[in-house]
Amino acid sequence: MDYPTCTMSETAFLKACKKCGIPQLLERFPFLKAEQKYRGTCKACRAAELRALRRHPDHAERMREAERVRSQRRRPAILQWQREHPDNMRPGRQRRAAARAARQAAAHAAQLLTTPPDNQPLS
Numbered sequence: 727m728d729y730p731t732c733t734m735s736e737t738a739f740l741k742a743c744k745k746c747g748i749p750q751l752l753e754r755f756p757f758l759k760a761e762q763k764y765r766g767t768c769k770a771c772r773a774a775e776l777r778a779l780r781r782h783p784d785h786a787e788r789m790r791e792a793e794r795v796r797s798q799r800r801r802p803a804i805l806q807w808q809r810e811h812p813d814n815m816r817p818g819r820q821r822r823a824a825a826r827a828a829r830q831a832a833a834h835a836a837q838l839l840t841t842p843p844d845n846q847p848l849s
């Protein structure tokens with residue numbers, strides 16, 4: 727990850743924070759990797775914003791909802807990954823998956839024994 731480097735004199739690279747308005751060095755602003763640019767509010771102001779969000783009475787509820795949406799969106803990818811990496815399952819999960827497979831195989835065998843084949847010629 728390459729961050730933009732400052733080759734000019736440091737004082738030439740001051741950026742004014744959108745919130746507090748104080749001109750500061752670029753390194754005092756969070757760098758947004760996805761957008762390849764610096765956030766408009768300085769790190770101190772951003773920290774205060776996040777603190778305020780965490781103190782909101784609905785914070786826990788919001789986090790739960792966000793996690794619910796996120797995990798629902800990721801579910802197909804997670805299931806596919808688990809299918810492709812059976813060895814990476816945790817031991818308990820692996821044991822239950824094996825037990826489930828054994829139960830299903832047994833149920834299938836029992837069904838084959840009790841159900842007469844419907845393709846048998848009538849006698």
Ligand SMILES: [Zn+2]
Binds near residue numbers: 743
């Ligand atoms: Zn600021």
